[in-house]
Amino acid sequence: MNDIHLIQEIERYLDGEMGLPEKEAFEALLRNDPAIGRQVAEHRQLLQQMRANALRKDFRSRLDAIHAKAEFPTPSRTETPVVPIRNRRRLWLNLAAAACIALVTSLATVAVMQNAARNSSSAQYEDVRRVLSSMQQSQNALIRDIKGKNAAPANPGTYGGTCFAISRNGYMVTNYHVVAGADSIYIQNNKGEAFKAVSVFEDVSSDLAVLRIADSAFRSAPLPYSLKQTTVRPGEEVFSMGFPRDEIVYGKGYISAQTGFNGDTVAYQVAIPVNPGNSGAPLLDADGEVIGIIRGKQSSSDGIAFAVKSGHLRRLLDELPKDKFSRKDLKQKNQLSGLNRVEQLKKLEDFVYMVKVYN
Numbered sequence: 001m002n003d004i005h006l007i008q009e010i011e012r013y014l015d016g017e018m019g020l021p022e023k024e025a026f027e028a029l030l031r032n033d034p035a036i037g038r039q040v041a042e043h044r045q046l047l048q049q050m051r052a053n054a055l056r057k058d059f060r061s062r063l064d065a066i067h068a069k070a071e072f073p074t075p076s077r078t079e080t081p082v083v084p085i086r087n088r089r090r091l092w093l094n095l096a097a098a099a100c101i102a103l104v105t106s107l108a109t110v111a112v113m114q115n116a117a118r119n120s121s122s123a124q125y126e127d128v129r130r131v132l133s134s135m136q137q138s139q140n141a142l143i144r145d146i147k148g149k150n151a152a153p154a155n156p157g158t159y160g161g162t163c164f165a166i167s168r169n170g171y172m173v174t175n176y177h178v179v180a181g182a183d184s185i186y187i188q189n190n191k192g193e194a195f196k197a198v199s200v201f202e203d204v205s206s207d208l209a210v211l212r213i214a215d216s217a218f219r220s221a222p223l224p225y226s227l228k229q230t231t232v233r234p235g236e237e238v239f240s241m242g243f244p245r246d247e248i249v250y251g252k253g254y255i256s257a258q259t260g261f262n263g264d265t266v267a268y269q270v271a272i273p274v275n276p277g278n279s280g281a282p283l284l285d286a287d288g289e290v291i292g293i294i295r296g297k298q299s300s301s302d303g304i305a306f307a308v309k310s311g312h313l314r315r316l317l318d319e320l321p322k323d324k325f326s327r328k329d330l331k332q333k334n335q336l337s338g339l340n341r342v343e344q345l346k347k348l349e350d351f352v353y354m355v356k357v358y359n
Contacts, residue, residue, distance in 0.1 A: 006036070006039070007043070009026065010039065010040050010043050011043070011047075013026050013040070014040070014043065014044055014047060021205060024205040024206075024264075024266070025204055025205050027262075027264075028176070028177075028204045028205055028206075028207055029204075030125075031125060031127055031177060031207065031296065032127075032176075032177045032180055037124075124298075124299045125261045125262075125296055125297075125298065125299070125306075126296055126297055126298070126299040127175070127177045127207075127279055127295065127296040128161075128244075128274050128275060128276050128277065128278045128279045128294065128295075128296055128297055128305075129159050129160065129161045129175070129177060129178045129276060129277070129279040130159065130160035130161065130243075130244065130275075130276040130277035130279075131158075131159060131160075131276065132158060132159060132160050132356070158357050158358055158359040159178060159356075159357040159359070160178075160243065160276075160277050160354060160355060160356055160357070161174055161175060161178035161179075161243070161277060161278075161279040161280045161354075161355040161357070162174065162241075162242040162243045162277065162278060162279065162280040162281040162294070162352060162353070162354060162355060163178075163187055163211060163280045163352075163353050163355050164280075164281070164282040164290075164351055164352045164353065165220060165223060165351040165352075165353075166210070166223075166317065166329070166330060167223075167325060167326050167329040167330070168219055168220050168221070168222060168223065168326070168329050169218065169219060169326065170195075170197075170212050170213030170215070170216075170218040170219075170220075171200075171210060171211070171212050171213075171320075171325055172187065172197065172210070172211040172212070172213070172353060173208060173209070173210055173211070173280070173293060173313060174208075174209055174211060174279070174280030174293075174355055175207050175208065175209065175279045175280045175293065175295055176202050176203065176204055176206075176207045176208055176209045177207055177279065178209070178279050178280050178355055178357060179199050179202075179209050179211070179355070179357055181359055182199065182357045182358065182359060183358050183359055184196070184357075184358045185197045185198065185199065185211060185355065185356070185357055185358075186355075186356045186358075187211065187213070187353040187354065187355055187356070188353060188354045188356065189350065189352075189353050189354075190247075190248045190349050190350070190352070195213045195214070195215065195218065196213070196214040196215075197211040197212060197213050197214060197355075198211065198212055198214055199211055200212045200320075201316070201319070201320060203316050205266075206266050206308050206312050206316065207295050207308065208293065208308060208312075208313060208316055210316070210317070210320065211355075220350075220351070221350070222329070222332055222335075223329050223330065223332060223351060224288070224334070224335035224336050224347045224348065224351070225282075225284065225288050225289060225290050225334055225335070225336055225348070225351075226289055226290070226330055226331060226332060226333075226334045227289070227290050227310045227313065227314050227330050228285060228289040228290060228291045228310050229310075229311070229314075231258075232255050232258075232268065232285060232291050233255065233258070234254075234255050234256060234257060234258060235254055235255065236254060236255045236285060236286070237252070237253075237254050237285070237286045238252075238253055238254060238255060238270060238272065238283055238284060238285055238286075238291065239251065239252045239253070239272075239283075239284055239286075239341070239344075240253075240272060240274075240278070240281045240282060240283050240284065240294055241281060241282065241345065241348055241349060241352045242274075242277060242278040242279075242280070242281030242294065242352070243277050243278075243281075243352075243353075243354040243355075244274075244275035244276060244277035244278050245277065246354070248349055248352060248354075250345055251272050251273050251274065251278075252272065253270055253271045253272025253273070253303070253305075254270070254271050254272075255268055255269070255270055255271075256269045256270060256271040256304070257269035260295075260306040260307075261296070261298070261306050264306070266308055266309060266312050267292070267295060267306045267307055267308050267309060268283075268291070268292055268306065268307050268309060269304065269305075269306055270283065270292075270294075270304075270305045270306065270307050271303055271304065271305075272303065272305050273302070273303055273305075274294055274297050274305040277354075278294050278305075279294060279295065279296070280293060280294065280355060281293070281294040281352070282294075282348075282352065283307045284336075284344075284348075287334060287336065287337040287338075288334055288335075288336020288337055288339070288344050288348070289310075289334055289336075289337075290310050290313075291307075291309070291310050292307030292308055292309050292310055292313075293307055293308045293310075293313060294306075294307050295307055295308050314330075317330075335347060336348065
């Protein structure tokens with residue numbers, strides 16, 4: 001969008017004129033483009049300053065109007081000025097009104113400026129994809145896929161994240177911001193095997209993307225987990241596995257709120273450690289059912305993360321072509337229930353992949 005249109009959209013967003021789907025899409029754009037996020041913050045502060053300035057101007061104009069209405073007799077050089085009782089009463093009423101206006105305006109100005117200060121220092125959302133560079137060479141830089149036909153590029157890529165299997169025939173889910181603008185995508189399992197993948201479905205509003213392994217002959221073992229269908233309550237224990245580095249990493253925590261950043265009803269707030277590279281990682285409950293997908297974190301506080309709810313993922317998967325995506329894979333009996341955590345992780349790690357994006 002051009003600059004004028006962008007400013008118009010920012011003003012509509014700040015004024016609360018966007019509908020829910022439009023607001024969610026715009027907030028996804030903010031997460032994916034830090035430059036636009038900074039522009040929104042600057043525009044919000046500008047509007048607050050303009051409102052405070054308008055209050056001050058209004059206060060001055062009210063005072064001027066009061067002074068104009070006040071009846072002050074012009075004293076002569078030879079006589080002592082005498083203010084009639086009626087006029088003196090009116091004068092005191094006008095001064096009292098001016099004082100009230102001054103107090104209200106001052107309090108309003110202070111409130112606006114305090115709100116601006118809170119907004120400028122408030123917690124900001126941060127996605128957790130990993131920025132790769134030549135200094136972050138993978139320990140499996142020359143990996144190949146199972147049949148040895150494809151090799152992942154030797155350079156480390158542009159961005160990294162995590163995905164996990166949602167079917168036996170090569171469908172994976174990750175975050176949209178991980179693969180946005182990708183020229184090519186490779187996924188790599190914990191054994192160092194690499195597979196070329198393509199994005200087949202993207203939902204910007206929920207920040208989810210469905211990938212498919214390019215090799216149509218790909219098949220995996222039956223999925224050991226299912227998508228949880230019931231609501232998860234605050235306090236429930238959860239865990240995750242992802243790739244903040246070239247080795248799969250386990251994290252443990254609990255649900256801290258049933259809404260995400262800024263009250264986002266599509267996501268949970270989770271008390272769990274996440275780092276760049278955890279974007280797209282599965283979030284599971286104690287029984288090993290998938291309850292969400294790690295999406296981002298609160299940049300000003302450690303251990304506060306956000307995850308898209310599995311119910312939204314289920315609705316998204318219902319939109320995929322039924323002749324290509326097998327929904328029955330996610331309806332199989334959960335094989336992780338009843339196992340201790342070590343055994344759960346051992347089964348789970350074969351279905352969680354590192355994502356490498358090349359722009």
